Amino acid sequence: MSPGSEELLDCGNMTDVNNTYGNTTNSTCGGDFNQFIMPWWRQVVWTLIYIALVIVATGGNLIVIWIVLAHKQMRTITNFFLVNLAVSDCMMSLMNITFNFVYFLNSHWPFGEAYCKIVQFVSVLSVTASVFTLVAISVDRYSAIMHPLKPRMSRSWTLLVTIIIWVMSAVLAAPNYLLSQTYTFVYNDGDIRTLCYLTWPDGETMESTLEAVYNGAIFVLTYFLPLTATTYCYTRMSVELWGSQSIGEATPVQIESVNSKRRVVKMMIVLVAIFAVCWLPYQVYFLVIPLFSELTHEPIVQEVFLGIYWLAMSNSMYNPIIYYWMNSRFRMGFQRVFRCAGRIPQGNAAPQYRQRSSHQTTRVTMSDLKSCTATATNGTAGRTGTELALLHNSASKLNGRSNNV
Template sequence: MTHIRQPPITESPFLDKLVNGISNYYSDESFESSLGIGDGSNGGSSSSTLFYETNMTEETTGNYSLLSDEEQMERNIYIMPLYQQILWSFIFGTMVFVAAGGNIIVIWIVLTNKRMRTVTNYFLVNLSVADIMVSTLNVIFNFIYMLNSNWPFGELFCKVSNFIAILSVAASVFTLMAISIDRYLAIVHPLRPRMSRTATVIIIVIIWIASSFLSLPNIICSKTIVEEFKNGDTRVVCYLEWYDGVSTKSRIEYIYNVIITLVTYILPIASMSYTYFRVGRELWGSQSIGECTAKQMESIKSKRKIVKMMMIVVAIFGVCWAPYHIYFLLAHHYPQIINAKYVQHTYLTIYWLAMSNSVYNPFVYCWMNSR
């Protein structure tokens, strides 16, 4: 077999720290060795336009809806001044660039380093793929829609976009859970047989199948409608029409949002908190008793750093996604907030915060290695 020379990956300090951080945290051998352990191996409704979803009881013909004067005035609050559009475009554009770029670098580092092709790193690559989908296929198109209050991509991609929204987020969250469980088994139960690569691939496939099943209602219920203003202007709305009504009046969607919140937020928070708590307790409990040598003290410091980093991962996930899930639940009980004066800016902030969760992982790896 011809040996292919690996491209250099340590020419910049950032890449050097990043590759070492990934290697130290996610490489089975390196991670467990640093801990003194022997071998044993970023919701809610996808309707990102809830703050200006139309009430589908207007005068409607086919896929067209004629708005009254009062309803047209309500729509006008969503037309941003140019400087605000430029500002939000810069904020979201930066987030997409950093998230996609950072996660592509992570994938490249893993795939171009043979020693890093470990079981756990398969999960890492899957997480980065899901995060790239979140930051590109999800954010870009929904942001354009939110910014202009108009869906220019057609009904087919309306269905696809809403499907990808939940698919990518769920896959990212489920992969985070899988990583935490893998670390738990490796550290708390080091003598148990390690997960094989075949089993890892099967779990990754199950993650995507489960995520697809969870997102299936979005591709079924997504529709577009053309709203026509009395001055002749039109806009296209991409929305979810459930069997018992449109979004803000649908009991089915409320139940669906509760399920999404439980499965992609509450359950992952509980799972990761438990596994990382057990990991932390195992690490703190493994400290040397009595006088410590310099090497032992260094090992203890390394363990403390890893425990803190694990808690930061969980905290970042919780902080990023909490406002997003709360917003959709509140919007069902208090639909008047959808027409509040500054709801568009509020929602854009909440949406940016949730989607920005896909940015932080590469920086966490780098930060961990630099301390």
């Protein structure tokens, strides 16, 4: 509900003008003017903030989808779930954020009743799909780390789990589609305001018992239980990866395997933690406001809610940033997009090779080799042609180990 909606719904001297089109009701309210209109400069500030959110969230998640689907070596089970997460985040940024922001900024819904139903449905569908996907990833990682001898989830099972996620999300979001309506009010000064909100069978919003039950169920099913499950899984995995010690001396292959799993778990813990922080104020708001409905009459509630809503929606733009920061394969993919370059090479994003001498170990990357080749061609190479040939020959005999998710 838009801040201040209850004010009009409870307007004591509101008179029905008997002008109803479909489910859209037009009424006259005795209020003098719409108090939820901010000064222009504050509207500009909020608009810029939300524009940046939509651009980063949409662009970042589309790049994530491309990185995984366009490169065969990136098509792992975990990465397929990350694509599902990116799809839900794109749905949120493209179909929800912009339209709701306009509504919350002006306290007026100009997009018609059909899209009122759609945006209310998508708002729950997308976040539910996101959190259920995070749970699926944690279960998959838990199985791989805690029960390494058991077969991993196949691609067909991954597809089935993804379908189940979206079906369950659609079921939870269905009341938003079925019960959403638009109501139009006319102020004494002739200003028109349209609301987009849910009408419950047992009463108006803020007074409905069914609404309170639904909001409580959404909190439990899309926030409390998923975070409890993921916290349990990642706690057990962390104890296994950082707290246990192998019997005897670990081989380099075993060490690299453990380190790779640690990197993935750390990244997923960051994803879940940021999700929890971003969505907590939003969840609390809809649990508390029905108990203190008088707060919706205060003009400041509009900007408070815009801040809370931005924080919740900003979760959709953080995930690509986290992938770039914590995973070299995704980092290389993003860099390739930014440079409009080719595909991700097989193996590591920046495959690292080691050239051993009697005195030291030198870390050499493929970018070093390319740089040496280019400079040698120009006659300014720091290494001689013989050294470069030996280095390239040594590198070609080794396989870079992947740390993909």
